[in-house]
Amino acid sequence: MSKHHVSATVNGEPVEFLCEPQETLLDVLRDRLNLTGSKEGCGSGDCGACSVIVDGRLLCSCLILGAEAEGRAIETIEGLAQGDKLHPLQQRFLEHAALQCGFCTPGFLVAAKALLDCNPDPTESEARFWLAGNLCRCTGYDKIIRAVLDAAADLRKAKGDARHGL
Amino acid sequence: MPRINIAGNAVKRFTHGETALDVEADTFLRLILELDQRFPGLGRQIEESMAIAIDGEIYQDAYHAPLKPGSEIWLIPKIAGG
């Protein structure tokens, strides 16, 4: 079977890759682009450890094919920090100890970013339901939710400050 | 003479049902050697599978653990965890 040639952008950078028809986007990210921050916990879209944002939409990268990425803009955990400046979500996860083993963390951060992109001021309940597609077996979610809500407040404040020229 | 109590039923087949024994030994190592003399096979069984609790402090794999007359001494199954 011949391989597909795919062009896309990943974290703002243009990429090209060849992939087998059956390869998932997660396989491509991990095995062809060497972006191993996205994790495979189930391969069936149940755990969210492979969460990525494709054209602004939160997806499990194990559920779409690499070939489907043609022409799309993909955001992964590797693109969340700006250089050495952590995203407020990353910073708050660290401050709140919102990770223990850290395996689900990239997926949670990407999913939480997608949440805050569309809902900058979520309630606790909204955050819990949005993140219900991401499994964490270590933390009981308590500190994750606190970190997400605090990061949302940080982002709102930063936006407000920017609006007021601060 | 220290008195050794043995928890559970794991070593009863060696001791002919005895669960408390008076021993000469003054360390866990000497206890293993002494019991193996008295009940062949028991010393190894204890060394492999049992910890010793002396006045409530649990020693695992510790030849040096001191046995004193008057102390409460229990052989209990070794513990691991998740």
Add this chain to the structure above:
Amino acid sequence: MAYETLRVVGTRPIRPDGVDKVTGRAQFGADMTMSGQLVGKMKRSPHAHARILGIDATKALALPGVKAVVTSADFPEIPDEMAFVGEGPMNFRDLSCNCMARDKALYEGHAVAAVAATTAAIAEEAVALIEVSYEVLPHVIDVEAAMAEDAPLLHPRMITQGVSPAPTKPSNIAKKIVFALGDVAQGFAEAEAIVERKYTTKPVHQAYIEPHACIAAAGSDGQAQIFSSSQGQFMVRAYAAKLLGMDIASIRVTPAEIGGGFGGKTLVYLEPVALALSRKCGRPVKMVMSREEVFKATGPTSGGTVSVKIGAKKDGTITAAEAVLKYQAGAFAGSPVGPGCMAAFAMYDLKNVTITGYDVVSNRPKVAAYRAPGAPISTFGVESCVDELARKIGMDPIAFRAKNAAKNGTKAAYGPTFRDIGYAETLEAARKHPHYQSPLGKNQGRGVASGFWFNIGGESSAAVNINEDGTAVVVEGNPDIGGSRAALAMMAAEVLGIPVERVRPVVADTSAIGYNFLTGGSRVTFASGMAVVQAAEQAVAELRKRAAISWDIPVDDVAWADGKAHATGASVGKFQPLSLADIALKSARTGGPIGGKAQINAQGAAPGYGTHICDVEVDLETGHVTILRYTAVQDVGRAVHPSYVEGQIQGGVAQGIGWALNEEYIYDKDGRLENPGFLDYRVPVCSDLPMIEAVVVEVPNPRHPFGVKGVGEVPIVPPMAAVANAICDAIGVRMPDLPISPPRLRAAIDRRAEAAE
């Protein structure tokens, strides 16, 4: 050395491995690659119980890209030999047969062969081409069915241990255990109220989100490297060496970051197989399990039946207690029924008690340790029964527990006298907590339950190296499963007197630090922490010596405080203090590199206790249970990094709630697992849970320099009974069978309604 004023221990710094883990840089088991690597895949039995008549790999080997196939013929046959691991004594012969079935497949998913090929697709195709001929045998899944006289036998030579005289016939009962204290018959005769009930729990999986993964490379010189995710690189090294007949020194294991374990990664499944494949074809072999393989072939913990009888006087004094536990071990002997028996009544001061346990094999995956192995199962029964008894005599459940609580000086049912325990303190903190007084609404209820775990110490090695700029490196050997790097660095910083940011902890490979027992038994902060403290103290002693040399004064005239050497005694005031950096910079002139090293077998672990309060609301229409509020109180000795201590407690509670309400292994009539995925094996998700309040009680362990007790296991022990007791409080229905899933609860509600008509 006693540390009275603490600067670092008890604070909440950012963990040293944190940035790697929030940016995706941390390397977990599946993230490593090696040049020229192949992909390994396992061929697994589709049958629950079958004799393997033959394996023909001819077609698989003929497929282009296939480089090697291994079967049990590639593993040396191992005589029965006992070693102490996760759950208790483990037979290496069994471990070998679990990694690769020898003459029989004992459960669906049991590995029977493995393939290494150039791509995953080719490896999968090759697995399908391996022809295994089976004689399918009758199977048995459930524990009481496996104990029946006419049950299919898994191991024809298994004679029940612990019964005298020894049985003459083989059975699936590997072991019988009995603990007894006092006179139970007399105790029950004195009782004014008795509750007796049988409880059941289902096997549940640890369900770490990271599937097992490793890469192994064997060289033609007999040297091998393994990179894998496990709870102990030294465990992987020892087991791989044992199963393949290799020297320990010939295997170097580098620990990956571990994506959760909870006891489930205290064994090997893939590593010896990947190494056997690599030895055969001379190339590195990477193996990663699918989630389905994780469910079918690793973990879980036992399901079991727990029969409990407790009697008390009307004033609340327990007069006698009795329990019979039957635990599934899976395909090989070694369920956690032993610690299950010992932990069952460890919360109580009992004069008369008998506990009997049975370790039973059946055609399921061999159980692995899961957080406080054995204790959650027996405690679910005991704490449900205690609740019912307290209700029966009209006593508040916390007051009832307090009246009978184990204290310092209480004799455990398994013999020894407890010391340095803080159970009563957890009850008192729970009683006083505002949660306990808060009002409840319609169909809402509150449950209380307590739990115990032993905690262990064990062999630990650590080194502390002082760098010439005044920073320090802590070299340790336990995979960091939930923040232990932070705790160990903090303890080193405390001893050295420098900021924790100046201490870099490293989890070393097996060639770079001495032996460490695995990360388990809630031992790392306690035992490896003790090794780190001793190594750091040695470094401080050396630093004082070097300052004395620099000043040309006796070392006794040098004191260490706030990260500096101070001249004291006859030399006081004669010299400016020297900082760690000042001394380290001149180390060549004063005698060479400065550091400390400790290799210990840590003793003096102290047990932990917790008391939980759970509020639920029951939907009578659907049988769905909502957890409204949860407070978990635990005696932790001393919290080194309180955030990660709270995290352990919150995480254990969440797993316990899953165990209580949803999680179970479901088998079809052929003994095949019907729910090997996260869609149908339902672990708690974010929207299932409220905030979980962790209340830390500190009754220090005097045998640890900072008072540490193990933390990680206790919190999974109480939740199942706390939830069940809350449901009973809400709607008056006692649920003795887990999980209390909506259909099961709805059926119980319907039965009650029918009975009332």
